[in-house]
Amino acid sequence: xxxxxxxxxxxxxxxxxxxxxxxxxxxxxxxxxxxxxxxxxxxxxxxxxxxxxxxxxxxxxxxxxxxxxxxxxxxxxxxxxxxxxxxxxxxxxxxxxxxxxxxxxxxxxxxxxxxxxxxxxxxxxxxxxxxxxxxxxxxxxxxxxxxxxxxxxxxxxxxxxxxxxxxxxxxxxxxxxxxxxxxxxxxxxxxxxxxxxxxxxxxxxxxxxxxxxxxxxxxxxxxxxxxxxxx
Amino acid sequence: xxxxxxxxxxxxxxxxxxxxxxxxxxxxxxxxxxxxxxxxxxxxxxxxxxxxxxxxxxxxxxxxxxxxxxxxxxxxxxxxxxxxxxxxxxxxxxxxxxxxxxxxxxxxxxxxxxxxxxxxxxxxxxxxxxxxxxxxxxxxxxxxxxxxxxxxxxxxxxxxxxxxxxxxxxxxxxxxxxxxxxxxxxxxxxxxxxxxxxxxxxxxxxxxxxxxxxxxxxxxxxxxxxxxxxx
Numbered sequence: 081x082x083x084x085x086x087x088x089x090x091x092x093x094x095x096x097x098x099x100x101x102x103x104x105x106x107x108x109x110x111x112x113x114x115x116x117x118x119x120x121x122x123x124x125x126x127x128x129x130x131x132x133x134x135x136x137x138x139x140x141x142x143x144x145x146x147x148x149x150x151x152x153x154x155x156x157x158x159x160x161x162x163x164x165x166x167x168x169x170x171x172x173x174x175x176x177x178x179x180x181x182x183x184x185x186x187x188x189x190x191x192x193x194x195x196x197x198x199x200x201x202x203x204x205x206x207x208x209x210x211x212x213x214x215x216x217x218x219x220x221x222x223x224x225x226x227x228x229x230x231x232x233x234x235x236x237x238x239x240x241x242x243x244x245x246x247x248x249x250x251x252x253x254x255x256x257x258x259x260x261x262x263x264x265x266x267x268x269x270x271x272x273x274x275x276x277x278x279x280x281x282x283x284x285x286x287x288x289x290x291x292x293x294x295x296x297x298x299x300x301x302x303x304x305x306x307x308x309x310x311x
Numbered sequence: 312x313x314x315x316x317x318x319x320x321x322x323x324x325x326x327x328x329x330x331x332x333x334x335x336x337x338x339x340x341x342x343x344x345x346x347x348x349x350x351x352x353x354x355x356x357x358x359x360x361x362x363x364x365x366x367x368x369x370x371x372x373x374x375x376x377x378x379x380x381x382x383x384x385x386x387x388x389x390x391x392x393x394x395x396x397x398x399x400x401x402x403x404x405x406x407x408x409x410x411x412x413x414x415x416x417x418x419x420x421x422x423x424x425x426x427x428x429x430x431x432x433x434x435x436x437x438x439x440x441x442x443x444x445x446x447x448x449x450x451x452x453x454x455x456x457x458x459x460x461x462x463x464x465x466x467x468x469x470x471x472x473x474x475x476x477x478x479x480x481x482x483x484x485x486x487x488x489x490x491x492x493x494x495x496x497x498x499x500x501x502x503x504x505x506x507x508x509x510x511x512x513x514x515x516x517x518x519x520x521x522x523x524x525x526x527x528x529x530x531x532x533x534x535x536x537x538x539x540x541x542x
Contacts, residue, residue, distance in 0.1 A: 089320030135392040161366040
């Protein structure tokens with residue numbers, strides 16, 4: 081076995097897939113790369129890991145620089161390490177995902193980055209393997225959203241079923257049957273119907289709902305059944 | 312933004328959490344480290360990523376060197392990058408998991424590694440952050456086994472319910488009620504009852520079952536319901 085000293089050192093970076101919900105649809109935060117190679121092309125927000133920080137630390141620092149947001153929960157998605165993935169020099173990159181409520185954070189984005197929110201199903205081509213990173217992040221979001229009610233976290237205090245349906249449709253890039261969606265969502269018993277209606281978006285109006293926090297917290301992990309699924 | 316040339320290069324390694332089922336219980340493959348620091352202490356199988364390979368390539372190469380097994384499916388678990396995790400020099404490590412049927416592979420382990428199978432719930436302390444890696448791998452295995460019938464993959468062509476129960480009990484480090492376990496497993500309809508019994512392990516005997524491959528393949532992903540779980 082070789083000793084440490086004979087081994088190759090590599091650059092080590094992070095890239096952040098930041099999903100945001102603006103009350104209407106799910107979006108992806110992209111920047112225009114400010115240096116060569118690929119200067120001016122669209123890219124995920126990222127940067128090199130510094131000697132005194134972990135990859136998690138680097139991802140948090142970069143997200144804070146860009147958005148001013150501190151302590152946002154980020155999840156490690158996957159590490160990308162194909163030898164030629166960066167054309168300048170071998171760079172290993174750990175991809176992180178974050179899911180934020182855009183409306184909740186009024187602070188404007190740091191303009192040094194030229195950052196723009198794009199609809200998740202309509203964004204420009206990205207540099208290097210960033211398209212692959214986004215593809216994997218979307219796949220994971222769909223998987224998780226199917227198992228856990230995590231998308232509910234993104235909704236405002238009160239919301240309508242059509243609004244919730246719109247969010248799910250943007251995540252799954254599809255359309256759901258109205259009656260079916262409503263029935264399935266209500267069968268989770270995680271929503272509480274309120275007295276008032278949203279009358280702006282339809283003639284009939286749509287009742288507002290709120291999350292039943294107690295049930296939501298208690299049931300978040302009940303999907304684990306301790307038996308093989310598939311029946 | 313700094314240029315590439317000013318950034319810090321780091322060592323980049325992989326560590327493999329290899330779970331194996333020997334027909335009785337789930338085990339973890341460990342080696343005695345052959346070089347300093349921590350020479351002689353127990354460790355996961357690992358090594359440095361070479362200039363011409365990806366982390367996946369390195370993990371496959373290392374597993375093959377140790378076990379002679381080629382093309383084993385390994386899954387990326389998590390990247391560990393705390394600045395001081397390796398006492399010699401900053402090393403980022405990607406942890407991979409594999410799940411193999413020990414009986415299926417008769418080839419003896421490469422003795423250069425002094426590798427030993429330990430029961431997953433009773434293994435020695437490990438170097439660096441390897442205990443944390445194993446903890447995360449076990450957590451993920453439990454999570455996945457609860458959602459998908461992946462543990463069935465480890466069983467021989469025919470098996471008994473008590474044998475299956477033993478496997479689940481070693482994964483979850485608990486005991487299940489016999490009747491309850493049997494009822495839940497059979498309710499998945501993924502098993503087909505055979506005519507003959509195993510009469511060696513109990514007076515009454517236990518019927519053998521086999522997996523219904525057609526249903527198993529068709530149902531592997533039906534756990535995804537497109538609605539928030541928790542009801």
